[in-house]
Amino acid sequence: GGGCVVFNLCCHLLAAGQLLRGYEAFMIDLMTDADLTHTLLRGLVEGYIRRIDRLAPLLRDSVDVVLLNDDLGTQNGPMLSPDLYRERIKPHQRTLFEHVRRAFGKPILFHSCGSVRAFIPDLIEIGVSALNPVQLSADGMELRGLKRDFGRDLTFWGGGIDTQSVLNHGTPAAVGEAVRRAVDILAPGGGFVFCQVHNIQPDVPPENVVAMVAALDAC
Numbered sequence: 001g002g003g004c005v006v007f008n009l010c011c012h013l014l015a016a017g018q019l020l021r022g023y024e025a026f027m028i029d030l031m032t033d034a035d036l037t038h039t040l041l042r043g044l045v046e047g048y049i050r051r052i053d054r055l056a057p058l059l060r061d062s063v064d065v066v067l068l069n070d071d072l073g074t075q076n077g078p079m080l081s082p083d084l085y086r087e088r089i090k091p092h093q094r095t096l097f098e099h100v101r102r103a104f105g106k107p108i109l110f111h112s113c114g115s116v117r118a119f120i121p122d123l124i125e126i127g128v129s130a131l132n133p134v135q136l137s138a139d140g141m142e143l144r145g146l147k148r149d150f151g152r153d154l155t156f157w158g159g160g161i162d163t164q165s166v167l168n169h170g171t172p173a174a175v176g177e178a179v180r181r182a183v184d185i186l187a188p189g190g191g192f193v194f195c196q197v198h199n200i201q202p203d204v205p206p207e208n209v210v211a212m213v214a215a216l217d218a219c
Helices: 014-021 023-032 034-059 082-104 117-125 143-150 172-186 206-218
Strands: 006-008 065-069 108-111 128-132 155-157
Touching (some): 014 023, 014 034, 034 082, 065 082, 082 108, 082 117, 117 128, 117 143, 143 172, 172 206
Parallel strands (some): 006 065, 108 128
């Protein structure tokens, strides 16, 4: 009991545009060529929908959560302005997310690194139920404010401990304290799945991983 099967659909929009056109070129496209941008993103969504329609009948009864991905933030702020996002990216995300919900009938977990606070109301509006990794070290991603402003509508799937400086460079005692603080802030009322911020890297001491798990078990 207590398990959860997360199915990663591997569907991106902003990131796919950057890969297909080149990072710099697509960021310029977003600002200067609406027709190209919308045509490219519509084509991506159409391809993703065909993928979803093949997979959903086979997998919908075996998965609990569907994961979608697109990094909208950087360390210091949004990767693009919220207005540009709402004009160019959000309409295509809405189409994709609505189809995912219809096809699978399961909640959407959305992965976006960085400073994404500005986009959270939009993501909630278009059907995101949970956010990962909740990069608490990025600008504007202070946990208490996120819980206060969005905790009624969004599950925080992450934010358990910073992996940029604490889990890798902190003492086991500091790791335990960081875990307890995150749980104290994010857990009340539900809507929190503990997870460290992104993947555990090779520079993380094993004793810090043990301290993280021990602190969580003690909460």
